[in-house]
Amino acid sequence: MSMRIILLGSPGAGKGTQAKFITERYGIPQISTGDMLRAAVKNDTPLGRLAKQVMEKGQLVSDDIITALVKERIQQTDCRQGFLFDGYPRTLPQAEAIRAESIPIDAVIEIAVDDEEIIKRLSGRQREDDNESTVRKRLQVYHEQTKPLQHYYAEWAATGDPMAPCYAKIDGQGSVTQIRDRLFTVLDNLPRRNLS
Ligand code: AMP
Numbered sequence: 685m686s687m688r689i690i691l692l693g694s695p696g697a698g699k700g701t702q703a704k705f706i707t708e709r710y711g712i713p714q715i716s717t718g719d720m721l722r723a724a725v726k727n728d729t730p731l732g733r734l735a736k737q738v739m740e741k742g743q744l745v746s747d748d749i750i751t752a753l754v755k756e757r758i759q760q761t762d763c764r765q766g767f768l769f770d771g772y773p774r775t776l777p778q779a780e781a782i783r784a785e786s787i788p789i790d791a792v793i794e795i796a797v798d799d800e801e802i803i804k805r806l807s808g809r810q811r812e813d814d815n816e817s818t819v820r821k822r823l824q825v826y827h828e829q830t831k832p833l834q835h836y837y838a839e840w841a842a843t844g845d846p847m848a849p850c851y852a853k854i855d856g857q858g859s860v861t862q863i864r865d866r867l868f869t870v871l872d873n874l875p876r877r878n879l880s
Contacts, residue, residue, distance in 0.1 A: 685765075686764075686765050686766040686790075687710050687712055687765070687766035687790055687791075687871070687874075688712075688766045688767055688769075688787070688788060688789045688790050688791075689706065689712075689766070689767075689768045689769065689789070689790060689791050689792075689793065689871070690768075690769045690772075690773070690789055690791070690792040690793070690837075690849065691703060691706075691768065691769065691770050691793055691794075691795065692792060692793065692794040692795070692830070692833055692834060692837075693794055693795035693796065693797065693856060694797060694799070694802050694823065694826045694830075695802070695806060695819075695822045695823065695826060696797070696802045696805045696806040697795045697796070697797045697802065697856050698795055698797070698856055698860070698863060699770045699771065699795060700716065700770060701860060702795065702860075702863060702864060702867055703716065703768050703770040705864045705867070705868075706768050706867060706871065707768055709868065709871075710766070710768075710871065711765060712763075712765055712766040712767050712768055713762045713763060713767050713768070714767075714768050714770055715754065715757055715758070715763075715767050715768065715769050715770065715772065716770040716771050716772075717745075717750055717753065717754065717769075717770075717771045717772040717774075718770075718771045719770075720753060720757070721735045721739060721745060722739075725739070731749065731753075734749075739813050740813060740818065741818070741821065742813060742817075742818040742819070742820075742821030742822040742824075742825060743821070743825060744774055744775065744825060744829065747775055747777040747778050747781065750772065750774070750778060751778060751781045754769075754772055755785065758787070766790075773833060774829065774830050774833075775829045775830065775833075776829075776832055776833065776836060779833055779836055779837070783847075786847075788847065789849040790849055790850065790874060791849050791850045791851070791852065791870070791871065791874055792833075792837040792841075792849045792850070792851050792852075793851075793852050793853070793854060793867060793870060793871075794834055794851075794852070794853040794854070795854060795856035795863065795867075796853055796854065796855060796856050797856035797857055798857070799823060801857060802823065803819065803823070806819045807819065834853075837849060837851045838851045850874055850875065852870045854866040854867060854870060
């Protein structure tokens with residue numbers, strides 16, 4: 685039985701932390717486009733050189749590059765039982781690309797956290813792209829480009845289209861284990877569909 689999941693939520697909402705719990709419980713790999721880009725930067729690849737400047741400014745790497753990166757990643761054998769997308773899709777064109785490629789997604793789960801709380805959390809984190817101006821820019825980019833995905837997936841789920849992923853929103857405030865348990869409850873009770 686496969687499980688293909690998209691985690692939505694603003695930067696600092698806890699997607700990365702929660703992704704680890706989900707991948708362990710369901711035996712699927714975490715696909716974090718942010719981690720893939722940071723690895724490319726570290727290895728100083730052509731992609732890394734390009735991504736570095738974009739990431740430092742808190743902007744988004746182009747949809748075409750990201751989509752190509754993800755398409756290649758999900759061909760790998762560890763993705764046969766599914767995967768968890770963390771930080772992808774980030775824009776409507778990325779979501780449209782997943783749909784156009786007929787990549788079946790079982791569930792889209794939004795981890796909801798207020799902006800005020802996000803700013804508090806991110807200013808305490810020690811990542812290179814976490815200085816205050818980058819944090820603000822990333823939040824602005826999130827509101828403009830990523831937040832519309834909530835509506836996109838909620839609307840699609842409401843149409844009753846059998847290809848539409850289930851859509852759920854969970855409260856991302858509370859302890860790490862409380863949030864983990866909210867996610868597990870949603871995922872353990874997903875209606876199983878014949879997508880694979
Ligand atoms: P993250 O670790 O997911 O917060 O990503 C860090 C940075 O990598 C983002 O601020 C973007 O510059 C870039 N990035 C990660 N994922 C994507 C994506 N799906 N589309 C475009 N840019 C991305």
